[in-house]
Amino acid sequence: MRAVLTIAGREIREGIRDRWVLAATLLLAVLALALALLGSAPVGAVKASGLSVTVVSLASLSVYLVPLIALLLSYETVIGEIERGTLMLLLAYPVARWQIILGKFAGHAVILACAALVGFGGAGLAVAAIGSDWQAGAWLSFASMVASSVLLGAVFLGLGYLVSALARERGTAAGLAIAVWLVIVVLYDLALLGVLVLDEGQVIDASLLPYLLMLNPADSYRLVSLAGSEQVRVLSGLASVAPGQAFSPIVPLAMLFAWVAAPLALAAAVFQRREV
Amino acid sequence: MTGPAFQLQSVSKRYGATEAVRSVSLSAARGECVALLGHNGAGKTTLIKLMLGLTDRDSGSVSVLGADPRTHAAIAIRGRIGFLPENVAFHGTMTGREVLAFYARLKGVALAECEPLLDRVGLVEAGAHRLKTYSKGMRQRLGLAQALLGQPQLMVLDEPTTGLDPLLRRRFYEIVRELREGGTTVVLSSHMLTELEARTDRAVILRNGRVVADGGLSELRRAAGLPAHVHIRVAQGPPADVVARVGGAELMQVNGRTASFTCPIDQKIPVLRRLADPALAVEDFDIELPTLEEVYAHFSEREDSPCGPS
Structure with missing residues (x-):
């Protein structure tokens, strides 16, 4: 435990030193603020609370941005330390390899959580300050959106470590990380859409769709973060994909946790067998 | 422990x-x-x-x-x-x-x-x-x-x-x-x-x-069996003759009144005794033992045959 905390502490300190925390927080804050302020304009027409609109637009932003930030943080964890020559010394210390992965994960997760909390939280406060209608429900869905964004980031941290433990060079790791992002965040949905259109409901019918979506962590994230309130579900169009109360966010939430644990465990296993 | x-x-x-x-x-x-x-x-x-x-x-x-x-x-x-x-x-x-x-x-x-x-x-x-x-x-x-x-x-x-x-x-x-x-x-x-x-x-x-x-x-x-290098200077006569009278020596170089020769290291003392004979008129004497560098070169350049005392 001491080893894990020590390594986590160093990652956080390094993150602050090389301005990683600052950059990620600012990026999220600026974009969130822009979306929040622009997004509050149509509030009157749909009679939705400003915050609900903000949740929807922020969630659709995070699904692209948060994985990218997480992968940037994590893709060189193993291979970068090998190439810089710092790993050999670390491994000669009384530390198990899984503790190194777990420590880095804890540190990076804190960095992500800070960025999301400060970046998104700032935007939420700005919207609340402008808008007059206060709804407890809207706040709850906002909080769940922020929390699930951190969870989504954690998924991609694990995937980044896996890429890093597998790659022979830092450049390869970067390429693989981009590929992972592209496939999971962009191409999966496109492919699913294409199959649905071509298939015309013969093999895959609409009842299967939510489950196919849940297999993908990015879509699971959408289901979780947008399931917060009915208003958000309607606004996001989620109500048409996963209609009614039949759909609880528990399953996609469990899916997200599984997506955090599996790549992390796999990364530790690959790292364990790797020759340094 | x-x-x-x-x-x-x-x-x-x-x-x-x-x-x-x-x-x-x-x-x-x-x-x-x-x-x-x-x-x-x-x-x-x-x-x-x-x-x-x-x-x-x-x-x-x-x-x-x-x-x-x-x-x-x-x-x-x-x-x-x-x-x-x-x-x-x-x-x-x-x-x-x-x-x-x-x-x-x-x-x-x-x-x-x-x-x-x-x-x-x-x-x-x-x-x-x-x-x-x-x-x-x-x-x-x-x-x-x-x-x-x-x-x-x-x-x-x-x-x-x-x-x-x-x-x-x-x-x-x-x-x-x-x-x-x-x-x-x-x-x-x-x-x-x-x-x-x-x-x-x-x-x-x-x-x-x-x-x-x-x-x-x-x-x-x-173990390396490298020889010692001995340098001598004689007062008179060709130094090669002196070297010839030292048993086990191998002449390396002659230069005026000085000569260099090698001898096995375990022969150091007998060689020294003979050189000390006043009849040989050896004026000066120097001995160089093989350095670690030479020992190392000897071992690391040999053909691939593992051996060595331990």
């Missing part, structure tokens, strides 16, 4: 097609200082990695401070090992003091130990600066400081003095001497041989992954 500090038995390791270490057996008693010598690629670093559990052997057995480095039990054992890798690197955004504190925490060593260590390697002033401003010598000193954390029972130093100026190098060997006096087993690898002379109990010479010689320096000299 008793027993050897480390013991390797017919250990082999290959990386792809290259056999980095071939059936090496090697052990060291507690408190011994062993130098691993060999050209680049001879297997020194691989041997060190095998001892630290950084890489896994293909066959054979390894025990370090009583534990097999690839088992889970060895993780705790690593707390009693100090290691300075070749070309040590640190995270550039941290200060020297922070780096040392980080490694102290990992090793479970009291943070109060850090400041005296920084002082010992002469980095008290620089301790507040970030690592990216450090010179190679400063990084090496910080590397030594982290290796010294927690008074290790086994110290493994891979090419420790590369990049150090002569003054630091001397300071470095002073620290190694202090360690040995404290009972620490020291393993150090090097390809610079002259500076190791008189600093190690034992030299292990590696070539192409094999141990080709293992022993004390005088043992190695004897």
